[in-house]
Amino acid sequence: MTKQEIRQKQQRVKLKVRKGDFVRIISGKDKGQEGFVAQVLPDKQKVIVLQPNEEDPDRPLPLNAAVKHKKARFQGEKSARLRIPVPIHISNVMVLDPKTKEPTRVGRRLEDGKLVRYAKKSGERIPDAPVMEKE
Numbered sequence: 001m002t003k004q005e006i007r008q009k010q011q012r013v014k015l016k017v018r019k020g021d022f023v024r025i026i027s028g029k030d031k032g033q034e035g036f037v038a039q040v041l042p043d044k045q046k047v048i049v050l051q052p053n054e055e056d057p058d059r060p061l062p063l064n065a066a067v068k069h070k071k072a073r074f075q076g077e078k079s080a081r082l083r084i085p086v087p088i089h090i091s092n093v094m095v096l097d098p099k100t101k102e103p104t105r106v107g108r109r110l111e112d113g114k115l116v117r118y119a120k121k122s123g124e125r126i127p128d129a130p131v132m133e134k135e
Contacts (some may be wrong), residue, residue, distance in 0.1 A: 015040065015090060016106035016117065017047055020129025023093040025049065025105045030063045033098065038085070046087035065090045099124045
């Protein structure tokens with residue numbers, strides 16, 4: 001392990017984005033798109049963002065997706081183009097304000113002896129989103 005890797009492990013950054021938060025992508029190929037955080041990768045400071053799918057609510061659409069080609073291996077099987085979600089850096093997404101649904105910065109404050117997140121634009125508390133359950 002190099003010195004740089006040791007330093008990075010010691011510097012645990014407190015992330016302002018949590019699983020289940022609704023966010024807007026502010027840079028990159030999907031700029032302006034809105035979705036929810038499906039997974040947070042704190043060691044890489046990245047998130048995977050998915051968009052709700054109206055046609056099939058059980059299968060959300062990935063934002064910042066890469067296309068993977070799957071070749072047919074057996075006779076009768078079809079080839080396919082799969083859209084796989086690619087992690088996006090946390091600095092490229094902004095949490096949406098629960099009151100105005102506009103992007104906002106996130107702050108922390110003490111309420112009833114507990115540290116809670118709040119939207120800097122409206123001052124409204126950001127509720128802990130219902131987290132998707134693992135199957």
